[in-house]
Amino acid sequence: MIVFDGVTKKYPDGTVAVHDLTLEAPTGKITVLVGPSGCGKTTSLRMVNRMIEPSSGTISLDGKDTGRMKASELRRGIGYVIQHAGLFPNRTVLDNVETVPRLVGMGKKETRDRAMQLLEQVGLGADYAKRYPSQLSGGQQQRVGVARALAADPPVMLMDEPFSAVDPVVRDQLQDEFLRLQDDLGKTIIFVTHDIDEAIKMGDQVAVMRVGGYLAQLAEPAYLLAHPVDDFVADFVGRDRGYRGLSFQAAPRLPLASERTITLGESARDVDDDWVLVVDGDNHPLGWVEPRRIDGEVTSERLHRGGTVARASGPLRAVLDAALSSPSRRGVVVDDSGALVGTVRPHEVLTAIEEAERPVVENPDNPGAPAA
Amino acid sequence: MIASTWQWLTDPVNWSGPGSIPNQILTHLWYSAIALFVASLIAIPAGLAIGHTGRGRFFGVNLAAAARAIPSLGLLFLMVLWLFPKFSGSSGSAAFVVPSLIVLAVLAIPPILAGAYAGVEGVDPAARDAAKGMGMTGMQVLRRVEIPNAMPLIFSGFRSATLQVIATATLAAVVGADGLGRFLIDGQKIRDYPQMAGGSLVVAILALVVDLLLGTIQRYAVSPGLTGRRTSASRRGRSDGVSGSAESAGRSNTPLDVEISDPRRTVDSQPS
Numbered sequence: 001m002i003v004f005d006g007v008t009k010k011y012p013d014g015t016v017a018v019h020d021l022t023l024e025a026p027t028g029k030i031t032v033l034v035g036p037s038g039c040g041k042t043t044s045l046r047m048v049n050r051m052i053e054p055s056s057g058t059i060s061l062d063g064k065d066t067g068r069m070k071a072s073e074l075r076r077g078i079g080y081v082i083q084h085a086g087l088f089p090n091r092t093v094l095d096n097v098e099t100v101p102r103l104v105g106m107g108k109k110e111t112r113d114r115a116m117q118l119l120e121q122v123g124l125g126a127d128y129a130k131r132y133p134s135q136l137s138g139g140q141q142q143r144v145g146v147a148r149a150l151a152a153d154p155p156v157m158l159m160d161e162p163f164s165a166v167d168p169v170v171r172d173q174l175q176d177e178f179l180r181l182q183d184d185l186g187k188t189i190i191f192v193t194h195d196i197d198e199a200i201k202m203g204d205q206v207a208v209m210r211v212g213g214y215l216a217q218l219a220e221p222a223y224l225l226a227h228p229v230d231d232f233v234a235d236f237v238g239r240d241r242g243y244r245g246l247s248f249q250a251a252p253r254l255p256l257a258s259e260r261t262i263t264l265g266e267s268a269r270d271v272d273d274d275w276v277l278v279v280d281g282d283n284h285p286l287g288w289v290e291p292r293r294i295d296g297e298v299t300s301e302r303l304h305r306g307g308t309v310a311r312a313s314g315p316l317r318a319v320l321d322a323a324l325s326s327p328s329r330r331g332v333v334v335d336d337s338g339a340l341v342g343t344v345r346p347h348e349v350l351t352a353i354e355e356a357e358r359p360v361v362e363n364p365d366n367p368g369a370p371a372a
Numbered sequence: 373m374i375a376s377t378w379q380w381l382t383d384p385v386n387w388s389g390p391g392s393i394p395n396q397i398l399t400h401l402w403y404s405a406i407a408l409f410v411a412s413l414i415a416i417p418a419g420l421a422i423g424h425t426g427r428g429r430f431f432g433v434n435l436a437a438a439a440r441a442i443p444s445l446g447l448l449f450l451m452v453l454w455l456f457p458k459f460s461g462s463s464g465s466a467a468f469v470v471p472s473l474i475v476l477a478v479l480a481i482p483p484i485l486a487g488a489y490a491g492v493e494g495v496d497p498a499a500r501d502a503a504k505g506m507g508m509t510g511m512q513v514l515r516r517v518e519i520p521n522a523m524p525l526i527f528s529g530f531r532s533a534t535l536q537v538i539a540t541a542t543l544a545a546v547v548g549a550d551g552l553g554r555f556l557i558d559g560q561k562i563r564d565y566p567q568m569a570g571g572s573l574v575v576a577i578l579a580l581v582v583d584l585l586l587g588t589i590q591r592y593a594v595s596p597g598l599t600g601r602r603t604s605a606s607r608r609g610r611s612d613g614v615s616g617s618a619e620s621a622g623r624s625n626t627p628l629d630v631e632i633s634d635p636r637r638t639v640d641s642q643p644s
């Protein structure tokens with residue numbers, strides 16, 4: 001656990017970057033610091049590994065005051081990932097990943113095996129090991145940066161906008177991969193971003209900061225979306241927070257209708273409906289077709305692929321989106337293996353939402369207070 | 373003129389015995405090597421220290437710029453006048469050789485210093501930050517990250533200094549020391565123009581050959597990650613959107629382009 005206790009940072013020029021910050025980052029969880037540019041996120045993060053020294057207050061790691069440790073020792077036990085990866089251009093990918101284990105004197109063989117395994121885990125096969133950073137794309141460099149930070153298996157990770165320099169598609173991929181990795185590793189992580197969507201997605205808890213270095217609100221993502229503590233947080237959390245909040249609500253038991261389907265290659269002639277769902281041999285949905293516009297067999301090119309598919313066990317947001325995006329207005333719902341379970345209409349999803357419970361307000365006098 | 377120069381160069385008389393072309397080449401190289409060694413001993417640690425700490429930059433830069441402005445010939449005479457009495461007891465030539473070496477070292481310091489400090493200063497701040505953040509001490513950051521990545525510019529500065537020193541080592545002859553300058557000075561005394569032209573040509577060729585040699589050493593001393601040279605294995609897989617900056621940095625081995633006054637110069641932005 002990382003604990004900030006009344007931490008203030010005042011730079012020599014008088015800028016107060018962090019103001020009396022008190023915060024706990026629980027063991028094994030991701031704590032996200034989010035806020036507008038210049039609100040002191042990076043400063044807060046870098047005080048943990050003493051790249052910046054606090055002006056007052058203490059930061060402790062599992063009960064030990066970091067200010068009393070030797071800075072280089074402290075840092076070797078903390079994984080550090082930065083925005084532009086900061087790989088060493090003169091070293092191969094493998095050598096980059098092996099940096100910290102070698103620094104702490106881990107065995108050669110052990111180091112090599114661990115580095116190769118980590119590269120695999122971040123999605124870079126053995127082919128990449130001998131390359132140099134200049135031969136990698138931005139996203140690949142960022143993966144190496146993550147692998148390098150994990151190499152000595154530190155219990156704590158600090159990540160400063162690790163995915164913000166790549167395009168949205170790659171960013172999404174990196175986030176998903178990292179969350180999967182974290183499921184296995186259970187590191188104690190402080191993650192900095194200025195992107196509220198990323199914060200909501202990555203965080204077990206989210207700390208919203210405001211310029212001047214003030215902590216505006218600390219809460220779990222769902223709670224934050226439902227109960228922003230003030231106008232600043234409400235504004236920062238954004239407009240579609242109602243819709244995005246559905247991400248955190250598991251779908252209740254929905255009234256699923258069974259759907260008549262045809263398989264690819266069959267004729268749709270005798271279907272008496274505007275739209276019919278096409279599935280493959282395993283009953284996995286492929287797309288919709290309009291029977292009256294097709295003579296003969298249904299081919300892959302004729303499929304309407306606009307509709308999204310939701311998992312029955314997934315969040316309400318995906319189910320609603322499936323219903324809204326389906327050309328037949330019947331949202332396709334599948335089980336965890338991807339096989340069709342049934343379809344659901346938008347009004348049925350909305351009814352389910354209305355009937356679902358809102359996240360509980362713990363303290364009615366202060367509806368934005370952290371969920372204890 | 374060309375024919376007579378050629379004649380001088382190929383005359384067997386000039387290729388053996390004391391004062392012959394090979395002997396003077398060796399002496400010339402020896403003086404240059406000592407001067408460069410002494411200059412490196414001073415300029416590289418100083419340059420690395422300035423680049424690493426960011427301190428003393430103003431002082432170092434201006435001192436080096438001032439050193440560049442010193443006329444070598446003037447300094448040479450000054451050194452001889454100052455040192456001659458101190459060497460009067462020892463064997464004759466030291467009184468002329470030592471001042472020459474000092475002049476050459478003073479000449480070599482600015483480019484070497486500039487290369488070292490610009491090289492370290494130009495290291496990607498993110499790489500430096502990461503190195504420190506993962507627990508490297510200041511010395512470890514310098515040795516494992518800053519110096520290896522500064523190598524292209526350190527070499528640049530050193531090669532630039534080498535060219536200047538080899539060209540200027542001819543001055544030693546003005547005060548009576550040996551080296552290829554002898555041919556220029558002696559030739560001029562007796563108006564033997566082929567000898568002067570031939571001597572100059574040998575100096576120029578020597579400088580080029582040495583530079584070529586240093587260029588070859590550089591190829592092996594600098595990480596392929598910085599030069600864009602790649603193994604065939606890595607070339608094969610390299611299809612996905614990578615900037616060409618590494619390649620351009622690799623080709624820019626021209627030794628004369630280290631400019632001390634440009635703080636933005638980095639390994640990557642060096643013009644080719």
Ligand SMILES: Nc1ncnc2c1ncn2[C@@H]1O[C@H](COP(=O)(O)OP(=O)(O)OP(=O)(O)O)[C@@H](O)[C@H]1O
Pocket residue numbers: 011012013015016017036037038039040041042043044194
């Ligand atoms: N070395 C410094 N000296 C003086 N002021 C600084 C220094 N570093 C940061 N600041 C100031 O402290 C404040 C917080 O900076 P910080 O880098 O922590 O912001 P941030 O939240 O990470 O912003 P961003 O999202 O833009 O990265 C800013 O006002 C910044 O200008």
Ligand SMILES: [Mg+2]
Pocket residue numbers: 041042043
């Ligand atoms: Mg920042």
